[in-house]
Amino acid sequence: MAIKDYLRERFFPHMWCPGCGHGTVLNGMLRAIENLALEKNDIVMVSGIGCSARITGYVDFHTLHTIHGRALAFATGVKMSRPDLNLIVPMGDGDALAIGGNHFIHAARRNIDITAIIMNNRIYGMTGGQFSPLTGYGKMATTAPYANIDHAFDTVSLAISAGATFVARTTTYHVKQLTDIIQKAIQHKGFSVVEVLTQCPTYFGRKNKEGGAVEMLENYKNSTTPVGSQAGQVNPDLIERGIFVEKQMPEYCSEYSKIIQKAVKRK
Amino acid sequence: MKNDIKFVQGNEACVEAALYAGLDFFAGYPITPSTEIAEHMAVRLPQIGGKFLQMEDEIASLCAIIGASLTGNKVMTATSGPGFSLMQEALGYAIMAEIPCVIVNVQRGGPSTGLPTHASQGDINQARWGTHGDHGIIALTASSHQDLFDITIEAFNLAETYRTPVLLMLDEIIGHMRERLFVPKPGKIPLVSRLKTSVKQGVDYHPYLPREDGRLPMSDFGGVHRYNVTGLFHDMWGFPTDNPQIVHGLLRHLLDKINNNVHLIAKYKEYFLEDATTILVSYGSSARSALHLVKNRRNRGERLGLLELQTLWPFPYGIIREKCAHARHVIVVEMNMGQIVREVKIAVEDPEKVFLANRIDGGFITPTDIRNIIRLIQGKGV
Ligand SMILES: Cc1ncc(C[n+]2csc(CCOP(=O)(O)OP(=O)(O)O)c2C)c(N)n1
Ligand code: SF4
Ligand SMILES: [Mg+2]
Numbered sequence: 001m002a003i004k005d006y007l008r009e010r011f012f013p014h015m016w017c018p019g020c021g022h023g024t025v026l027n028g029m030l031r032a033i034e035n036l037a038l039e040k041n042d043i044v045m046v047s048g049i050g051c052s053a054r055i056t057g058y059v060d061f062h063t064l065h066t067i068h069g070r071a072l073a074f075a076t077g078v079k080m081s082r083p084d085l086n087l088i089v090p091m092g093d094g095d096a097l098a099i100g101g102n103h104f105i106h107a108a109r110r111n112i113d114i115t116a117i118i119m120n121n122r123i124y125g126m127t128g129g130q131f132s133p134l135t136g137y138g139k140m141a142t143t144a145p146y147a148n149i150d151h152a153f154d155t156v157s158l159a160i161s162a163g164a165t166f167v168a169r170t171t172t173y174h175v176k177q178l179t180d181i182i183q184k185a186i187q188h189k190g191f192s193v194v195e196v197l198t199q200c201p202t203y204f205g206r207k208n209k210e211g212g213a214v215e216m217l218e219n220y221k222n223s224t225t226p227v228g229s230q231a232g233q234v235n236p237d238l239i240e241r242g243i244f245v246e247k248q249m250p251e252y253c254s255e256y257s258k259i260i261q262k263a264v265k266r267k
Numbered sequence: 268m269k270n271d272i273k274f275v276q277g278n279e280a281c282v283e284a285a286l287y288a289g290l291d292f293f294a295g296y297p298i299t300p301s302t303e304i305a306e307h308m309a310v311r312l313p314q315i316g317g318k319f320l321q322m323e324d325e326i327a328s329l330c331a332i333i334g335a336s337l338t339g340n341k342v343m344t345a346t347s348g349p350g351f352s353l354m355q356e357a358l359g360y361a362i363m364a365e366i367p368c369v370i371v372n373v374q375r376g377g378p379s380t381g382l383p384t385h386a387s388q389g390d391i392n393q394a395r396w397g398t399h400g401d402h403g404i405i406a407l408t409a410s411s412h413q414d415l416f417d418i419t420i421e422a423f424n425l426a427e428t429y430r431t432p433v434l435l436m437l438d439e440i441i442g443h444m445r446e447r448l449f450v451p452k453p454g455k456i457p458l459v460s461r462l463k464t465s466v467k468q469g470v471d472y473h474p475y476l477p478r479e480d481g482r483l484p485m486s487d488f489g490g491v492h493r494y495n496v497t498g499l500f501h502d503m504w505g506f507p508t509d510n511p512q513i514v515h516g517l518l519r520h521l522l523d524k525i526n527n528n529v530h531l532i533a534k535y536k537e538y539f540l541e542d543a544t545t546i547l548v549s550y551g552s553s554a555r556s557a558l559h560l561v562k563n564r565r566n567r568g569e570r571l572g573l574l575e576l577q578t579l580w581p582f583p584y585g586i587i588r589e590k591c592a593h594a595r596h597v598i599v600v601e602m603n604m605g606q607i608v609r610e611v612k613i614a615v616e617d618p619e620k621v622f623l624a625n626r627i628d629g630g631f632i633t634p635t636d637i638r639n640i641i642r643l644i645q646g647k648g649v
Pocket of ligand 2: 015016017019020021022051052121125126199200201202203
């Protein structure tokens, strides 16, 4: 199927700014789905609120655009009642780790078979450039006019310690890796987390003098390195990308079906 | 054969009724005095192949059941005041996206953590106006376990009929008290199942285009129709819009589908109203005391009657006006600072004849409490 067969063209043009990285994530996601030859009827995409969350409106799957931060809780309800469906949950950094941080760690802990894609632009895009839990110390935002004193989460370590069984990071510059990783994440049975560094030239870029989309992408190329690489060991300031964890653990819906078997027997 | 007469807590009666109504999915977070609902669900649901989830909080609980409802399940969550406060945003979402679900609030005293193990009916106005924005809402209650059984089933039926969340506003007394419950044979009480679309695969399905009667046939998530669901104002495809005409139409639809059907939704019970000069209006556990007093005073020849409301919202103004037309005094008995009395004053022609008999100290309002207040109102002294 061609990429455009996954889109709801009726609802275009999209609402993203020129140069926004969110469209690249959408593209990577659709290519991954195309490579896996998944049926459109078997995919449920759930999102919260944010520029990133608007992704659900544009794709021709079962789409649930919910409330800020709670997408994983809605997705948990869908998945538990229909374990046969593929659940993909694209989230903004604020959506996933500020207001939604609690749902994120608990979904990871349960190891429920959902793919969480964190579109990390280090800013609240939709509300106009306030700092997020991933903005980082010393960065500028409309609500950090004297520079941010909040430290950032490391999404990858957070996801790993919370119990996610597939954890990866990539960027909108590395589009081939983006597709490959999302593909593996969807195939993984258990809670999978993909952090995608994605540019918001409109707010993060402008506030932090990082230039436009092209410069920001260039920066993703220069400031990242494959996980475990020599370059990373020499220069710890480089951000590692790739797959950090991929392991098999009992999945939540499968575990619950065993509960049902037990309960039915004891009745 | 299993005995179908049980001696149970109200919370358990609520669980049995939900299962009778066809519940498939429950998610919740423990909180007194509703916890027994979650505990019984955890035992009973998997026995019939249903799903029970303990979520990380009440927000997640409501969100999870909304997701499950979209796949075609009958769903429920249960909580008490603090959890009910947390649920307000997701409640508005279910109203806006028109997702059937049942939310139980076994009320405790408030505000805040308040009185976890005591009786109160302080969340009645929160049920009406707790979530932001104009909206219609259905809220029900009951005063005995047998009624609670019927009303819980009614909650599921209304949720399906109107595609809306339905609130079941119980209180600590009803939730924890033990009483006899007769569980009718399956099929005895009519159940409303989900109205599914008849639109075939490949034909354009408009998830948010109401039929002429206002109802919205649904297609299950995971089924043959793919569509968008959002809490933003949306068009007939479920796609966000700020077109004034569509916004106006959707808001009217959300209000009218409930407010235009009060005559179908409103449930109440009446005792000795024909010749009553003093009418008590009450609901939930307070109505038990009110009824006790009414029966007692009737034996002594006093013309006292009781109108027990089982539907709190939409408020049955017409029924109140009609039933109370000839009463000299109308006394609303409730365990709060006067939440339903306000509506009763709006409903009747002469609001000056409406009084409040309340108790707000966490104690159960007794027949003697009510009688003393009536005597004061009637100028007889205590
Ligand atoms: C309960 C609630 N609080 C606040 C908001 C306002 N709000 C909308 S989107 C957003 C942040 C979006 O940032 P992020 O999740 O990083 O997504 P992005 O727009 O950057 O893609 C906020 C704070 C809201 N919609 N709901
Ligand atoms: S504000 Fe930022 S995140 Fe939002 S669409 Fe524009 S560039 Fe993208
Ligand atoms: Mg962001």
